[in-house]
Amino acid sequence: MSIDRREFLKTLGVAGASLSGATALGNTKPKPNQEEFFAILHDITLCEGCQECEFACATANNLPEPSDYPDSEVKRKLKPDQYSVINAVETSVGEVYTKQQCMHCAQPACASACLTQAMKKQKEGPVTWTEGKCMGCRYCMVSRPFDIPKFEFDDNNPKIGKCQMCFDRLKQGEVPACVENCPAGALTFGKRSEILHEAHRRIIEDPDTYVDHVYGEYEAGGTSWLNISPVPFGELGFKTDLETKPYPELTKGFLYSVPSVFVLWPALLMGLREATKKDDQEDLEGEDHE
């Protein structure tokens, strides 16, 4: 019987993981099914800031058309009725354009926070929001790592507004509206593994143009929006202090402890009660001696 090195290491790994549950939890490698998620690459070096994607987004989602334009003096923000926003940023290589929208995390904090499954990760990749399920508690907004879901505070029947990766179009086999309408070819759509490969290929083939970082490969445990850039992402205003493991992992320990507490506590409490009972006390039903 022969056992090669890879197989041996794998066995060791399994044994190690079973010894310490924590190591298994800390594993940041995407699960196999994540490879099937769709993803979109934004190549910041190609983006011309023309806002075609913003207009396409507004049309596809029945939102008001944007009335302002990218300006390096002003930081434009996502709004409940604007799911995608282009910003001009003055950098060491001149003005570049960033695109901000929902990152569609592989394991989204907002979806794991949602107590009604209104926010949900679809198997195709998009993180979608269902109006009929949402309570409007905004716990998704407390948990979101990229500050994406926005809430209509000025409405008596408020919606959560965020990019849905054109989920309806995806189901019909079409690509998201922004990708379809990008005249500069800055957006590429495909399976996440292929898109990730494409991003790395561009970096390797042209290391002078790109910094060696695919934003979204590991951020928040991996996202379905990936960015490659000519300057470090911190310079562009991207969040650089994010966890590299999925955010739901932060609550896993607590959630796992709940069933144990539910089993152990009552037993412990009843035991304590029996142990501390005085001899003359016969009030099993809590009947007092008033």
Added chain:
Amino acid sequence: MSEGIVTKPYGRPASTWKFLLSELKPRGNPWTIFNMISVPTVIVAAVIIVIRFIYGLSAVSNVTQSVPWGLWKGFNVVTGVAFAGGAYVLTFMVYILGMEKYKPLVRVTVLNGFLAYTFYAIALILDLGKPWNIINPIIGNSFGTSSILFLVAWHFILYIFAQLIEFSPAVAEWLGSERARRNLKRLTIGAVVFGITLSTLHQSGLGALFLMAKGKIHPLWYSEFIPTLFFISSIFAGLSMVIFQGSILQRVFAYQLDKNSDENHNIMIRGLSRVCAIAMFVYFFLKIVDSVHNHTLTYLMTPMGVWFMIEMIGFVLIPMLLFVRGVRLGTPFTIKLASIMTLIGIVLNRMNVSVIAYRWDEIPRYIPTWMEIVVTVSIIFVQIWIFRWVLHRMPVLRTMESMTAPKPATQGN
């Protein structure tokens, strides 16, 4: 104004319906200072709530896209639940550890806890964007079981029922049904065990809500041990509330209490102070260990660090020492002062985690509107109204026997 009360000995009504009607009438002088402040405040709050449901949250509240939870969640829900922690601690001491001497405090504390939870659920509904969908996590196929909030919501609801069962014998006595009282009393231990388990989980669960806000809560307040810290602090938060509330009840409801009650009460609060001091020591110690472990003590010299030290030294360490001193010297005043400072410390801590240190770097900062404050205060006022109404009528502070000849209430209701 006790003429209208229809009672037989032992509170047995001539007719339950007539009795209930007579009990609904307010008693005593309505023109108290408390009423003159609370009634107009609640009326204003009612108008604000109507505006909120017509024009949306932003019409009355300053919550923003970056600070989505404001005063209503941070104070009424997150802080209020900690204050209501006294019920599970006291039922643990009395029913599980058999500390009979604290029994006189149990009913009033459970009642307060029950009302607190009920009213904080109402505060939550006011804050929800789509409150009509609140049934989704309770029934139907929308269980977000991976959500801490789902867990907290369920524990919240179940605990309200557990507290209702714990309190129900008092209601049965009030209605004069001895049989119902005996049957309900049998459920007490089950409700207590269930209630303590639920409390352990949702007190810590409220802290666990913020685990995913890593990076958004200032490092001095964010910790992977937030659940544990919330749980331990709920022990002394709840007991401080029992002490503080007791000192007010001793005065307002003096007519219901016998001569020894002051002395007994002082003995009880000394015992509770010891528990508080120990819990606060553990909390303080854990917090320091945690800060050292996470290397966050380097932030101490920043403005947020000073704010942190005010909370930890001014409103945890000092009241802890005051509790110890109060127990040693046997001075109720020191103990009451300690309890008030502890309560302020809990408000600071819970508000810091959920609102103030949440996106502490965000400009402009979230500051609640006067309307949010009025609603927050009104929720507490209405809760006090009902609390007072029950205390005047049901055997909570006193036994049913001592109520056979009810004296007129001195405080309005």
